[in-house]
Each structure stands twice: as C-alpha cells, then as structure tokens.
Amino acid sequence: MNERNADRPEAMAEQQAAANIQLKQSARRSMMEILVKSPVSSAADRRRNRELTKITRDTARHVVLAFLETGWRESEVALAFADAFEEYCLYLAERPGIELKAANGNTATGRSAAN
Secondary structure (H helix, E strand, C coil), X not given: CCHHHHHHHHHHHHHHHHHHHHHHHHHHHHHHHHHCCCCCCCCCCXXXXXHHHHHHHHHHHHHHHHHHHCXXXXXXXXXXXXXXXXXXXXXXXXXXXXXXXXXXXXXXXXXXXXX
C-alpha cells in the first residue's frame, strides 16, 4: 500500500467532517431565515416593538443553542453578544442626524408604500 492510499481514509473522514459542517451551517442559515421575519406592523404601530422583541428572543435562543452545541460556554456567548451589540449601539449613537425608520419601509401589509 503506498503512502497516498494510506492517507485516503483520513482524507475521506476529513471530507465527510467538512460536509457535515457545511450541512449544519446551511441548516442554521435556513433556521435564521425562518426565525427572522419581516415586520407585520407598520413602523408607527406600537405592536411592532412587541413583535420584534419576540422574534429577537426566539432567534437569540436558537443562536445561543447553536454555539453551545459547538462547545462554547453559555457565559462566553452571552458576554460576546453583549459586547458586539454594545459596539453596534455605540456605532449608531455616533452617527449624527440619522433618521430612525424601518429599514425597508414596511407598512402594516409588509410592503413599502412606494410599491
């Protein structure tokens, strides 16, 4: 048996592991697409905040569970996300004259008024 064939089972195992990782990542992307939905309420509707809070909590739970499955500790994940979101909030605060509005101009029907 030559050296190339001796490495073949290892290479096949590595390829299978890579394929499994890719499949899990694809499933997570699909999960995120399912969890993160366009708003139903218009930007002026009070229910919009409750809607966003529910979606955010559900999504955060699934994201944290995905990290836990890969070996991260819950406290590490929570603090890392807290830091990342704090940085993003600071970035938003530093942008003078920003007009806060729905990113895609959603109305109660989920479509832009321009459509």
